[in-house]
Amino acid sequence: MSDMHGQIDAFNALLDKVNFTMEEDLLFLLGDYVDRGQDPRAVIKKARALEKQGAIPLKGNHEDMMEKALAGEDTQAVLHWAANGGAQTLSSYGLSMKKVYNDIQNHALELPEDLQQDLQWVQHLNIYAETENYFFVHAGVDPEKPFDETDEETFLWIRTPFFEGYHGDKTVIFGHTPTMNLHESSDVYFGTNNIIGIDGGCVFGGQLNCLELPSKTVYTV
Template identity: 30%
Template sequence: MIVCDSKTTDGRRVYAIGDIHGCLNEFKSLLNLIEQDLNTHPVPEYKIVTLGDYVDRGPDSRGVLDHLILLQKTLPLICLRGNHDQRMLEFMDIPDEVGASFLTYGGRELLQSYGVEVTSAKSLKMMSQQLKAQVSSSHIKFLDSLELTHQEGDYFFVHAGVKPGIALDKQTPDDLLWIREEFLTHQSPFEKVIVHGHTPRDEVDIQPNRINLDTYCFDTGVLSCAVLEGNVVRLIQTDPVNR
């Protein structure tokens, strides 16, 4: 438990979840831990914010999207957009512009989760068309609906980060989805504490001006959640697995 200067609105708790990347089992385990936490520490109002990158790399991108769509019907869930979620949409529209790097950055596993076979004999365009044929309209609608940012009290939630020196409401989608070093090395305060993922680290990284919740779940099995309430930050994480 860490006590800090930043606060959520009184009586309100936020569970912020890092990059899931197709790890449906870990996501379900984490949701169980959150449910247990809500039972042991009841609160008048709470929200769950997922920080984007639902697809690619891990084994079940399709299952993660199905589960998020289901949960949105019953939980106070806010799903933000990650660069990989955006890439998935782009790959279905403009595969040649996205390029073959799509496959090496986890797209291979994404395609396989939708039953699309990846072989060197197939063009990107062909795989793109086969993916489109398999992806249900509810998944497209979900991906289209993802917001770039969310705010609660003194916290600003976003997938990658923000560009230093630019007001939070003037950031470009490109920076919000992709920024790394310029944001991560920035030491001074931002307008709010930035809660983000995108750049994986061995441990949750809690700095005075930002909190990084991406802990390589697709590789380590550790999916991380920050529980923000009043001026306290707690962590909930799934156990590591051997892959």
Template identity: 30%
Template sequence: MLSRLFRRSAALPKTVPGRIPDGMRVYAIGDVHGRLDLLDALLTRIDAEDAARGPAERHIVFLGDLMDRGPDSAGVIDRVMRLAKADPRVRLLIGNHEEVMISALEGKRDALRLFHRIGGRPTMHSYGLSEAEIMAADWDELAAAFQAAVPPEHLAFLKSGEDLIEIGDYAFVHAGIHPDVPLAEQKVADLRWIREPFLTHRAALPRIVVHGHTITDGVEWMTGRIGVDTGAYASGRLSALAIEGDERWIVDVEGAPSDAR
């Protein structure tokens, strides 16, 4: 199963030109997928590293897919929501899993079925729905139970996320961009779901694209893009790309793989 989920990362030189404005430091966190334990550890490491590097305006960009597959999606959403409320420089991108969860909570039955299929069951567990309740419910009953279990502020927070964030020479998105379309004209579906032709594109892009969505066994450094989804729920590794000026480096943590899927 894992061999189908993971791509081998490309370890190319980290010297592709690109910079952010002076005085800023950006941490882009890859797909968390319900791993609150890893997120807490990574945020602690980021806090310590950020302090050690000296004064800068710190920005944290969550690349999307906070939920599903891992064991504590409710805890992850709550943690990120509280961070963003306390600091407007903490921002969330809407990933495909956010999109599906939002649609499921808005009563779209097809979305609830897809949510269930792509790892939403552990998310329901994290909001207090038991396995017995899930198994006994029909789709309408399950939709009602899930809607009742999720705090309205969680849904509002997820819906407030962004699709594209541009900082300096970088564009932060969940999945990627269509290489042949200007940034201002990108389709939301591509920003949240695309794999090809983005992943195999080798020519220049309008920005260096920092993204999640496609799991690799390490942060993937390509000429026009940097992939930061290291499969936290399955690998036990959660990664962040850090950027300051024209410098880039990785901050990550490792723990045990999750039993939830």
């Protein structure tokens, strides 16, 4: 699953629909838990609970923006985050973007304890995960470089060069780019070059997808 973006109701509904059980399933979450939706805090709480049950949560570019703004205490990073839905994340913790910006500017930022703990969790998220046949990542990979020589920003942000240029042996499962931009549908995108996009653009009125492997069965809400 990927790109929940604060849509806690859809996230819970999809987990119920696939009947996730820690004893039988290995769940990969491909990032973008926060921003834009109604309750990013609740999505992080759910992702953290799932991690304790064995799920593997990865970092998305929206967690990266959150980390750079809050942990880095950088006003330019705050503005970048604000332009990409960060206000909804702060609101779910009882804060406003304006206050955070001013506090950082005045070197007086104090975050509530629950946000501090979630921020620490974000800072320790892995960027990718891989199995024998699959590579799981938020945005994609550099088609010109080995995985272990690729920088973090590429894994979190890449789009077109990956879509058009990847031809590796492992199937890359990714989120980040709504599939509507890949094949004019919110359904999972099965690329002919060994890539599978699963971001159904739920927060933009699309759907939340879950891809089951190796069967390639898709569940949606």
